[in-house]
Amino acid sequence: MQLEFLGTGAGSPGKFRNVTSTALRLLDERNEVWLFDVGEGTQHQILRTTLKPRKITKIFITHLHGDHIFGLPGLLSSRSFQGGDEPLTIYGPKGVRDFVMTALRVSGTRLSYPLNFEELTDGGVIFEDATFKVSCQKLEHRIATFGYRVEEADHPGELQAEKLKAMDIPSGPVYGQLKAGQTVTLPDGRTINGQDFLAAPQAGRTVAILGDTRQTPNALVLAQDADVLVHESTFGKDEGKLAHNYYHSTSTQAAQIAKKAGVKQLLLTHISARYTGKLSKELQKQAQAVFKNTKVVRDFDIIDVPFQK
Amino acid sequence: MQLEFLGTGAGSPGKFRNVTSTALRLLDERNEVWLFDVGEGTQHQILRTTLKPRKITKIFITHLHGDHIFGLPGLLSSRSFQGGDEPLTIYGPKGVRDFVMTALRVSGTRLSYPLNFEELTDGGVIFEDATFKVSCQKLEHRIATFGYRVEEADHPGELQAEKLKAMDIPSGPVYGQLKAGQTVTLPDGRTINGQDFLAAPQAGRTVAILGDTRQTPNALVLAQDADVLVHESTFGKDEGKLAHNYYHSTSTQAAQIAKKAGVKQLLLTHISARYTGKLSKELQKQAQAVFKNTKVVRDFDIIDVPFQK
Numbered sequence A, B: 001m002q003l004e005f006l007g008t009g010a011g012s013p014g015k016f017r018n019v020t021s022t023a024l025r026l027l028d029e030r031n032e033v034w035l036f037d038v039g040e041g042t043q044h045q046i047l048r049t050t051l052k053p054r055k056i057t058k059i060f061i062t063h064l065h066g067d068h069i070f071g072l073p074g075l076l077s078s079r080s081f082q083g084g085d086e087p088l089t090i091y092g093p094k095g096v097r098d099f100v101m102t103a104l105r106v107s108g109t110r111l112s113y114p115l116n117f118e119e120l121t122d123g124g125v126i127f128e129d130a131t132f133k134v135s136c137q138k139l140e141h142r143i144a145t146f147g148y149r150v151e152e153a154d155h156p157g158e159l160q161a162e163k164l165k166a167m168d169i170p171s172g173p174v175y176g177q178l179k180a181g182q183t184v185t186l187p188d189g190r191t192i193n194g195q196d197f198l199a200a201p202q203a204g205r206t207v208a209i210l211g212d213t214r215q216t217p218n219a220l221v222l223a224q225d226a227d228v229l230v231h232e233s234t235f236g237k238d239e240g241k242l243a244h245n246y247y248h249s250t251s252t253q254a255a256q257i258a259k260k261a262g263v264k265q266l267l268l269t270h271i272s273a274r275y276t277g278k279l280s281k282e283l284q285k286q287a288q289a290v291f292k293n294t295k296v297v298r299d300f301d302i303i304d305v306p307f308q309k
C-alpha cells in the first residue's frame, strides 16, 4: 500500500505542481489503484509513472471544483482506449455524474467498460468488502465536499507451523482448518484449537484523504488514529483568517488535526503557487512545530504506508 | 502572424505529443491569440510558452471529440483566475456550449469575463472585421466537423513621402488624406490624387486549419491558395483504406490537397503514436513526394506565416 501523488498544487496547474490527484496503490492488496480527485492532466501525469489506467477501479472525488475533476473525462476515455474492461465506480458529490456523462455524450465517447456512479449526500460507509472499508464525511469548502477514510481489515495471524510440527502433527488439509482458527480432532484422538497456534493478527492500515476544507470537527472523525493523513495546506501559519474566508486550511491547522487525531504521519498537499520551491519547506517547518512527522509532498512522490509493528 | 503548435498528437496524450491545440498568434496584427481546438492539458502546454491566456479572444473548435475539447473548461477557468476580462467567443459544432456550461456550472466556476458561443450548423463566413475574415466548411469525421480559413485583409500601400517632398508638398494633415487615397487640392492650387503616391498594396495572408477529416471536396475550398495549410496526417501513405474507415487522412492525401489547392506550405499534425520519433519523418517524406514544402510539426513548433513578395 502506497500513496502516489499525481498532483499536489492548488487551483491552477503550475510548472512544478499539477492540480490535485492522489493515487492509493493497492497492487499487492487487491491489484487495484484507487484515485482521489482527478484534476486536468492527471492522465498526463500517469504517463510518467508505472500506474496502469486499467487498474484504476475506484475514483473518489472530494468536491467538484475544476482543479479536482476536469481530468475525469480524458482519463476515463484513455482507460477505455487502452483496453480497460473492468468496471469502474466514481464516488463523489451530486453533479459528478452530470459532468462526466455530458462530456462523454457530447464527445461521442463510448467506454469499453461499465461506469457506475455513487453520488454522496451524507457521511457514512460507502464501500466495504472482506479486506477494505471506505467511509466519507462532509467537510467545509463552500460547495459540497467530502473527505475519505480507507480502512484495511486486520490480517489474521500466520499459522505457527513449527509449533505444530514439534507436536508431531503432520502437515496436510488439517493445517488449513487450524489456520482458519478452527478446532480439529486428529486421527490419534488429540483435539487441537487453531487459535492457540496463530501469531497475533496484524492490524490493518488506515489512510485518511481529505479534500479542500477549512477547520471542521469531521476532519478529526476521518483522521482518528490513521496511519497516514493527507491534508491540504493551501495557506501558511499566519494566514488563518484568509484560510477561513476561502474555506481552506493552514499548515498549522493541519498539524493540529494530525496531533489531536493521533495519526502516525501527516502529508501536506494542495500547495499554493505562492509557496514554490524552498517556501514549501516553510509550510513543512510550521507544521512540524506542532506535529513532527510531517512532509510536504511533491508531484510523483511515493509514500509507503507501513504496517505498525 | 505565427502558428504555434500546442498539441500535435492524435487521440490520447503521449509522452512527446499532447492532444490537439493550435494557436494562431496575431500579436502584431491585433494583440490577440486565436486557438484552434483545446485538448486536455492545453493550459499546461501554454505554461511552457510565452502565450498569455488573457490574450486568447477566440477559440475555434473543429469537432467535439475529447482530444479536441477536454482542455476547454480548465483553460477558461485559468484565463479567469489570471485576470482575463476581455470577452471570449467559442465557435464550434452544436454541443460545445452544453459541454462548457455544464462543466462551469457543476464546478461552481464564475468567469471574470463574458463568454459567448457561436454554434455552427453550416459553412460560411463566421467572423469579419476590417482586418480579418474567418470562414468555415463542413468536413467529414463521423461527428459534425468543421475546418477553418482565416483571411487577412490586404494592407494598403505605404505613402511614398519622398515623392511628395520632391514635389515640394510639405508634410502635415494632408499626408493623412493622401495616404487614405483621397484627392486633395493644395493651397497653391495643385490637385493631387493620393492613389498616385501609394506603393502597391500588400496582399493579406491566408491560413487554413482543418480538423480531423477524411477526403472531402470542402478541404479544397478551405485551402485554396492559402499561405499555410494545417492538415491532419493520422495515417501513412499505404493506409488509405484505414484512413477512410476511421474518417482520417493519410500523409499523401494531405499533400494532394495542398498541391491541388496551390498552397504555399503544408504543415502536418494530428500524428498518431504509431509514428513516433523518426517514423514521423516517414510521413513527411511521403507527403514531400507529392508536395515539397511540407513539414510534420511537433509540440511547441512556431511557424511564421510570411507575406508573399
Ligand SMILES: [Zn+2]
Residues within 6 Å of the ligand: A010, A011, A020, A065, A067, A068, A212, A270
Ligand atoms: Zn482545490
Ligand SMILES: [Zn+2]
Residues within 6 Å of the ligand: B010, B011, B020, B065, B067, B068, B212, B270
Ligand atoms: Zn482527433
